[in-house]
Amino acid sequence: MRGQSHRCHAPSTDSEAETTESETESMRCISCKAVYGARDAGTCKECYEEASETEEELKREIEDLKAKVAFLRFWSPLDHSHSHNNNRSSSGPCFTDVVLVASQDASPIPVPAHKAVLVSRSPVFKAMLENEMEESRSGTIKIGDVSYDALRAFVNYLYTAEACLDEQMACDLLVVAEKYQVKHLKAYCEKFIVSKLNWDNSVMSYAFAHQHNARHILDAALSLIIDNMDKLTKLEEYMELVEKEPRLVVEIYEAYLSKQVNTAAHKDSSMKP
Amino acid sequence: MRGQSHRCHAPSTDSEAETTESETESMRCISCKAVYGARDAGTCKECYEEASETEEELKREIEDLKAKVAFLRFWSPLDHSHSHNNNRSSSGPCFTDVVLVASQDASPIPVPAHKAVLVSRSPVFKAMLENEMEESRSGTIKIGDVSYDALRAFVNYLYTAEACLDEQMACDLLVVAEKYQVKHLKAYCEKFIVSKLNWDNSVMSYAFAHQHNARHILDAALSLIIDNMDKLTKLEEYMELVEKEPRLVVEIYEAYLSKQVNTAAHKDSSMKP
Known part of the structure; x- marks a missing residue:
């Protein structure tokens, strides 16, 4: 039964009687049918029913919209x-x-x-x-x-x-x-393109995004690059970018610096008593 | 707190001790925050989280489809x-x-x-x-x-x-x-039209649906009419329909009869030992 393995029932501490009581209180999930204890409880029955209704409504809306798309498609x-x-x-x-x-x-x-x-x-x-x-x-x-x-x-x-x-x-x-x-x-x-981003294409994607004003790709690529700064200068694409578009390289370093400053400030404030 | 009023906690039957135990086992719903007992339990925590994710995904799909409709709309x-x-x-x-x-x-x-x-x-x-x-x-x-x-x-x-x-x-x-x-x-x-159906427009809608091959309206109107057969013959629209389209009136009676037979058969079978 899905998900049952990681559930911990309330540990039985004192008497035999209490263990029995606690087991009586274990419940069966309406959705996955697994038995769970109070500490793994999610929602009450009413909210479960409401959530199911909401899901049905959303699915109906999706069907309606798909039909509309099919109608409007040329x-x-x-x-x-x-x-x-x-x-x-x-x-x-x-x-x-x-x-x-x-x-x-x-x-x-x-x-x-x-x-x-x-x-x-x-x-x-x-x-x-x-x-x-x-x-x-x-x-x-x-x-x-x-x-x-x-x-x-x-x-x-x-x-x-x-x-x-x-x-x-x-x-x-x-x-x-x-x-x-x-x-x-x-x-x-x-x-x-964002879904296909990886370390190997990150610098090229970053430059491409810059050239074509693609904000989502730019943010995703930049964040990927900054997380791997130690490897950056070894990349062939990096050398090329320094050669052709040094301003874009400057922006990478600026973003990296700004992240470092932020992280430091965050550490400082969390270390204060 | 929504929905808390109608919840019945497990009745305390025997000792003071058991009541206390039962109260310890009452839980707070992750969704509506109301306290509930084991018999009003819905889902486990894991299923609650999965359902929330599903809802988010469906909402994202709706947003995507709405954007597509907006794009395709001429x-x-x-x-x-x-x-x-x-x-x-x-x-x-x-x-x-x-x-x-x-x-x-x-x-x-x-x-x-x-x-x-x-x-x-x-x-x-x-x-x-x-x-x-x-x-x-x-x-x-x-x-x-x-x-x-x-x-x-x-x-x-x-x-x-x-x-x-x-x-x-x-x-x-x-x-x-x-x-x-x-x-x-x-x-x-x-x-x-189905959403606007009521007793007063049911016979007209029924005739209209027949004329234009509108199955959903036809079914909804017919079912409304059959549920109110005692009032049917007093309707002005009924007289008109008998006059102009007697075959449609026959279909109403046939549907009514068929429903009666079905109901009787159902009663018979449920009354058998």
């Missing part, structure tokens, strides 16, 4: 057209009225989309398309510094709020999301 | 254009490419929309617009049996998954949702 035009034949992007049954191209490609494959969707998801596209700029007139939006795959994933996210990430794709999408101010996608990528 | 073209000047619907900064009109109005005000959104939300619009039917060519979709206000609310729901309902609007939207197979909206209206 059919991406990329589901319809395959990469081979989406040159015919601005006609066809999807009613797309604009294409995006990865301008770094020599012969870029256009990714079809709807102006209405782009405008709805990104204030940058909104300004670009509603103000009759070049992109709006030509019906082609050039996206720099992005691969075709990342561009496809980006457009797909605008329709579905879903992306299949690996570490490279998360970085690529974060860059585009930052540029086009798609906050939801940026937060999604940050969460993924 | 800016409705109705937010941009006011009813006075949305004749210029198929141009303008919203990139709308179709208008819907309530065909029952003598001089209908067009409601602008995007084909891509309509197609994404309704299989009926999808068939209509992708197959180059009259509506696709003309860029005007006539919607019958609906007021301008209901049409606006309908289109708005397709963009936002939100509607401000009263009982009339819920019925109106359910009819359009049924016609254009927008299941999410239909379920939303059904839920609202």
